[in-house]
Amino acid sequence: MRPRRNPPLIAARSFEAAARHENFQKAAHELHVTPTAVSHQVKRLEQxxxxxxFVRNNRAVSLTPDGQRLAARLDTxxxxxEDVLDPARYAEAKPLRVTAMPSLAAKWLAHRVAEYALHAAFPVELTDDDRVVSFEKGDFDVALRYGDGNYPGxxxxxWMSAEVIAVCSPALPGAASLAASSDVLNYTLIHDSTVQLSGKPPGWMExxxxxxxxxxxxxxxLRYSSVYVALEAARAGKGFALAPEPLVRDDLRQGHLVAPFRRRLENPYAFWIVYPHHxxxxxxxxxxxxxxxGCD
Structure with missing residues (x-):
């Protein structure tokens, strides 16, 4: 492969701007330099x-036939x-890597992201993981977290509030006629480990x-390690489970679960969108x- 001759690209850029504007001062403004600097670069290219x-008149410049031909080639x-070096081209080619806790990924996110990815200008990769990820390793671009929102750095x-509601299967005997919140004590109560988190989202005791x-x-x-498994047990008619409302929203709409009580427990935790400053x-x-x- 033969070595390149290193043509004067700065001079060519200055000439292209001056030719497009047919004015050294306007070219200088575009390039953030002085008109004198543009004039020097054009002379360098001519040499x-x-x-x-250029034909230089007192207050104006015009392209020579050689200048016109070169200007047309340089414009192309x-x-x-500019198109090859457009940062957006490379940003859109890279997949967006998103991480979320498994229950959120399964109960709310997975099918919505699948629909979004069909029309997005970039691929979306979703990973379900309970661990709080570090962005320093560069493994993920966005984390969807359930917590108190205190994520320094x-x-x-x-994103979404997380009021806690009690849900059960519509097939659970007597569920349709329940009235008082204390009526849950007539059934098996399903627990999950999120009530043991720092800040303690409300549980059955509350x-x-x-x-x-x-x-x-x-x-x-019944005790399970995750909200997702607890909700699956509730769907199967094994008792009542407590869950943040967004995690049961689709099951309630589709009739897989019911929420017999109006009571909602305030939750010190919520859902947050987290990503690196850069x-x-x-x-x-x-x-x-x-x-x-904008999703519901």
Whole structure:
């Protein structure tokens, strides 16, 4: 492969701007230099090519025939170069890597992201993981988190509130006629480990306290490690489960679960959109954030 001759690209860029505007001052404004700098670069290009490119009058310049031909070629070349070096081209080619806790990924996110990815200008990769990820390794671009919103060193945007409601299968005997919140004590209560998190999202003990009753230590219960498994047990008619409303929204709409009580427990936790500071202007991240905030 033969070595390149290193043509004067800065001089060519200066000439292209001056030819397009037919004015050194306007070219200088575009290039953020002085008119004198543009004039010097044009003279350098004329010396390199051995031909005159501009006819210089007192207050105006006009292209020579050689200048016209070169201007047309350079316009095409610089337009192609701008297209090749457009950062958006490379940002859109990369997949957006999103991580979310498994219950959120399964109960709310998976099918919505699948629909979004059909029309997005970039691929979306969804990973379900309970661990709080570090963006420093570069494994993920966006994290959808359930917590108190205190995530230092990253950009955090509020997403969805997480009021907790009691749900059960519509096939659970007597569920349709329940009235008082304390009536849940007539059924098996399904627990999940999220109530053990720091900040403690409300559980059955808080539910019973607000219902002016207490939870007997020997009350029948089932215990699972995740909200997702607890909700699957509730769907199967094994008892009542507590869950943040967004995680049961689709099941309620589709009739897989019912929420017999109006009571909602306030939750110190909510859902948050988190991403590194350096991706605040990333077109993929901003498109995804705009979309997900508009989802129901």
């Amino acid at each position: 390199y090519l051995g031909t005159q490119l 070349l610089f337009s192609a170069l 990253v950009t955090v945007e509020a 539910w019973c306290e607000l219902a002016n009753t207490s939870l007997p230590p020997s009350h029948p219960c 991706l605040r202007r990333d077109s993929r991240v901003q498109a995804f954030v705009h979309w997900i905030k």
